[in-house]
Amino acid sequence: MKDGSMTRRRLLGQTLLAGCSAAASPLLTPVTLASAPGDNRLVVIVLRGGMDGLDVVQPLGDPALTRLRPDFKLGEAGGAADLDGFFALHKAAGDLMPLWSAGELSFVHAVSTPYRGKRSHFDGQDFLENGGGDPDGTLTNGRDGWLNRMLSLVPSSRTDTAIAVGRHAPLILSGDNPVGAWSPEADLDISAQAELLLEQIYAEDPLFANAADTALELSAERDAPDMSPARAGKAEPLAAFAAERLNRDTRIAAFSIGGWDSHRRQMGVIERPLKELATALTTLKEKLGPNWQRTTVLAMTEFGRTVRQNGALGTDHGTGGAMVIAGGTLRAARVHGTWPGLGERALLNDRDLMPTNDLRRYAGWALRGLYGLSSVDIERVVFPGVDLGLDPKFLA
Amino acid sequence: MAIPRHVMAEIRYGFGLRPGAPTHDGAAALLASLDRTDPYLTVGGRADFATRATLVQDNKDARRARRKQEAGAEEMYKSSVSALRKTIAADIKWSVEAAMLSPQPFRERLVLFWSDHFSVSGPSLRERTMIPDMINGAIRSTVATSFPAMLRAVITHPAMLQYLDQSMSVGPNSEAGQAKKRGLNENLAREVLELHTLGVDAAYTQADVREFAELLTGMTFDADGFRFRPRMAEPGAETVLGTRYGRGKATLGTVEKALRDLALRPETAAHLAGKLITHFVGGPPNPGHLDQVASAYLENHGALMPVYAALLDHPAAWRGEFQKVKTPFEFIVAGFRAYGIPHKTLRQLEPRVLTRLVMRPMAAMGQPYLSASGPDGWSEDPADWITAPGLAERILWAQMMAARFGDGVEPAAFLARTLPGVASRALQRAVRRAETREDALALVLASPEFNRR
Numbered sequence: 001m002k003d004g005s006m007t008r009r010r011l012l013g014q015t016l017l018a019g020c021s022a023a024a025s026p027l028l029t030p031v032t033l034a035s036a037p038g039d040n041r042l043v044v045i046v047l048r049g050g051m052d053g054l055d056v057v058q059p060l061g062d063p064a065l066t067r068l069r070p071d072f073k074l075g076e077a078g079g080a081a082d083l084d085g086f087f088a089l090h091k092a093a094g095d096l097m098p099l100w101s102a103g104e105l106s107f108v109h110a111v112s113t114p115y116r117g118k119r120s121h122f123d124g125q126d127f128l129e130n131g132g133g134d135p136d137g138t139l140t141n142g143r144d145g146w147l148n149r150m151l152s153l154v155p156s157s158r159t160d161t162a163i164a165v166g167r168h169a170p171l172i173l174s175g176d177n178p179v180g181a182w183s184p185e186a187d188l189d190i191s192a193q194a195e196l197l198l199e200q201i202y203a204e205d206p207l208f209a210n211a212a213d214t215a216l217e218l219s220a221e222r223d224a225p226d227m228s229p230a231r232a233g234k235a236e237p238l239a240a241f242a243a244e245r246l247n248r249d250t251r252i253a254a255f256s257i258g259g260w261d262s263h264r265r266q267m268g269v270i271e272r273p274l275k276e277l278a279t280a281l282t283t284l285k286e287k288l289g290p291n292w293q294r295t296t297v298l299a300m301t302e303f304g305r306t307v308r309q310n311g312a313l314g315t316d317h318g319t320g321g322a323m324v325i326a327g328g329t330l331r332a333a334r335v336h337g338t339w340p341g342l343g344e345r346a347l348l349n350d351r352d353l354m355p356t357n358d359l360r361r362y363a364g365w366a367l368r369g370l371y372g373l374s375s376v377d378i379e380r381v382v383f384p385g386v387d388l389g390l391d392p393k394f395l396a
Numbered sequence: 397m398a399i400p401r402h403v404m405a406e407i408r409y410g411f412g413l414r415p416g417a418p419t420h421d422g423a424a425a426l427l428a429s430l431d432r433t434d435p436y437l438t439v440g441g442r443a444d445f446a447t448r449a450t451l452v453q454d455n456k457d458a459r460r461a462r463r464k465q466e467a468g469a470e471e472m473y474k475s476s477v478s479a480l481r482k483t484i485a486a487d488i489k490w491s492v493e494a495a496m497l498s499p500q501p502f503r504e505r506l507v508l509f510w511s512d513h514f515s516v517s518g519p520s521l522r523e524r525t526m527i528p529d530m531i532n533g534a535i536r537s538t539v540a541t542s543f544p545a546m547l548r549a550v551i552t553h554p555a556m557l558q559y560l561d562q563s564m565s566v567g568p569n570s571e572a573g574q575a576k577k578r579g580l581n582e583n584l585a586r587e588v589l590e591l592h593t594l595g596v597d598a599a600y601t602q603a604d605v606r607e608f609a610e611l612l613t614g615m616t617f618d619a620d621g622f623r624f625r626p627r628m629a630e631p632g633a634e635t636v637l638g639t640r641y642g643r644g645k646a647t648l649g650t651v652e653k654a655l656r657d658l659a660l661r662p663e664t665a666a667h668l669a670g671k672l673i674t675h676f677v678g679g680p681p682n683p684g685h686l687d688q689v690a691s692a693y694l695e696n697h698g699a700l701m702p703v704y705a706a707l708l709d710h711p712a713a714w715r716g717e718f719q720k721v722k723t724p725f726e727f728i729v730a731g732f733r734a735y736g737i738p739h740k741t742l743r744q745l746e747p748r749v750l751t752r753l754v755m756r757p758m759a760a761m762g763q764p765y766l767s768a769s770g771p772d773g774w775s776e777d778p779a780d781w782i783t784a785p786g787l788a789e790r791i792l793w794a795q796m797m798a799a800r801f802g803d804g805v806e807p808a809a810f811l812a813r814t815l816p817g818v819a820s821r822a823l824q825r826a827v828r829r830a831e832t833r834e835d836a837l838a839l840v841l842a843s844p845e846f847n848r849r
Binding site: 048049118119120121122123174180181182194197198200201202203204205207208211212213214215258259261263264310311312314316317349 | 519561564565566578581582583590600601721770772782783784787788791820822823829831835838842844847
């Protein structure tokens with residue numbers, strides 16, 4: 001506390017942690033929370049591979065940008081759309097401009113997780129999904145995901161309150177609390193007897209029993225067989241499937257979009273994942289219908305990329321980057337955050353965009369706004385060590 | 397449950413039992429199999445490097461011609477794509493055949509293990525086309541020799557140089573760097589330290605990555621294969637983990653020296669030992685077992701036969717509970733073995749059927765062929781494979797196999813010969829109670845006992 005004024009909330013939190021174990025603290029246990037999941041929806045999209053925030057949301061107003069990236073097609077030359085006179089949106093995300101105009105799209109620039117380690121994708125992603133605060137990248141003791149920990153603070157969570165969409169169960173939703181996992185491509189068609197026998201042979205092996213339980217249940221419930229397997233792995237069916245579940249009992253969904261690791265010829269490489277991200281957001285809006293008004297989407301990546309182009313017209317692993325926020329719950333279209341500048345002294349290690357914000361802060365404020373979680377719970381349980389600070393006020 | 401040792405050897409260190417195939421009754425027999433010649437090292441009929449490189453070049457040329465809308469370019473492009481597809485289909489057929497029929501299944505599992513350790517994948521057909529050449533030329537050929545030899549062979553292979561952008565990396569002060577204002581790319585340097593040798597927990601820094609990246613410049617390739625181009629190499633000495641490499645003119649010898657030093661570090665020994673045990677037995681490794689494997693590695697300067705001996709010569713290596721699950725590829729091969737599908741049937745599978753039986757199911761179970769999502773390869777965590785959609789696909793595949801190959805197969809006998817001493821009472825009972833023979837056979841391959849190893 002720089003100014004020496006410790007808030008009551010912080011003081012309480014620290015006293016409790018000093019006095020007794022976190023698990024036993026009444027402030028940190030689910031029962032103290034009154035609010036049920038309610039009607040608000042949250043979608044978290046993990047952008048794997050390190051999205052270059054400087055290319056997606058281009059700080060054209062910063063004179064250093066063209067010097068650092070002389071061979072990139074920036075701004076008008078590359079078909080980027082002006083956002084606020086300083087930042088412009090990459091051409092491949094052009095389909096998102098109607099959302100921006102409608103006040104349903106925002107960005108936070110110069111954010112990162114606290115990870116300052118070896119700029120490893122794998123550690124960086126684990127860390128992003130784990131939500132811990134150790135700059136070395138060490139995970140919290142539970143090695144679980146922050147969305148899963150968050151579920152313990154939301155009473156009456158059921159298996160389908162939160163669902164991981166796609167072929168792989170991501171860390172972000174892994175942990176002690178039950179979550180669903182499903183991919184839009186796997187529907188089982190089997191007789192009741194075969195189903196019964198499958199249950200019997202899986203009964204003694206919890207890994208198989210849980211997976212089969214979800215598979216059989218969701219197969220039975222599915223009523224929209226309109227997703228062709230040809231689109232496997234693409235974002236549109238994932239988003240459509242997530243929307244279908246969110247229109248029912250599911251309130252939290254997570255999926256991933258990969259392909260951001262643009263070490264060479266970034267201009268070509270970034271187009272595909274960026275288009276997929278745009279498609280994911282527009283598909284969510286379309287399929288959620290009226291529920292879009294109660295939905296917040298957070299898209300986040302493990303790290304940004306180096307501010308200078310490298311020898312192969314790409315960029316290497318960096319630190320500060322951008323986060324994408326969308327949904328009918330937003331207050332207005334804005335590029336949030338504190339811009340550090342791209343001048344030589346402003347960079348981190350003379351190579352990366354200096355992060356001026358912990359991206360967990362924004363995710364934390366979203367959880368507070370959507371589900372009424374207390375700041376103490378967010379700072380202690382969901383994102384250990386985060387300082388939520390002042391409300392960035394991105395939700396209406 | 398006492399699982400007979402020869403059954404354990406085939407399930408944990410091979411691809412499961414196959415009627416009529418000889419088994420290995422323990423560590424000595426598995427090791428002895430690696431002393432024999434690999435029958436698949438020289439099997440003909442596979443495209444060699446030059447053929448693959450030509451196919452890739454043809455495809456590039458056709459693409460360029462098509463972009464310029466030259467006459468006949470569309471046709472040329474289509475035929476080049478189809479040639480690439482055919483090559484990859486032949487590759488996967490060949491991989492399944494080797495895994496299914498080799499008298500040395502442990503070798504095949506080791507080839508898979510090291511191919512995953514040095515995971516290379518490709519979003520495009522062109523990139524995927526070169527990968528099998530690396531697996532056969534750099535990994536299969538060194539799998540029972542030494543890790544330093546394998547590391548050198550892999551890191552200088554065009555597929556790896558391309559995948560991790562090394563061929564684009566230019567020393568900023570090199571001749572080429574000065575002339576063209578091109579620069580460094582850190583990708584391969586970082587992954588060699590993080591994934592291939594020391595492991596991410598080792599004490600190296602961003603500065604080591606940078607210096608090592610400078611050291612690696614000059615490594616590139618052309619249509620004839622690997623080439624070291626001094627024009628691209630950063631001049632002067634580089635310091636990696638406290639050791640200074642090279643002075644003045646850059647040479648390949650300096651790179652080889654650094655790779656060898658990295659390979660023989662104790663951090664590398666521990667990293668590789670941990671990965672081997674985690675892959676074959678399960679994690680976290682037993683500390684005594686880990687020490688034993690890492691020491692064997694260091695004492696023998698990276699020779700791999702003593703490492704495998706140390707891996708197998710420990711009670712943990714033969715303990716009864718199955719901690720791991722088969723990857724989709726292992727699962728599919730084990731299914732083929734269980735049905736005893738003959739060589740001829742596999743050889744004669746039409747491309748369409750191969751797609752339906754192998755390529756599409758592998759992708760749907762989460763392991764598209766040659767397409768791991770990153771250089772860290774496929775997951776070792778059973779929970780990443782036995783997800784709801786992943787398990788659903790395994791059940792669907794088990795049903796498909798029963799429908800296609802189950803004619804005349806008696807379910808109880810099928811269970812008894814596939815999982816002797818392994819099948820639980822619940823599984824035996826369920827197989828008896830199934831409504832149809834197909835359902836019963838599908839239950840065997842869908843069971844936890846069959847999916848685990």
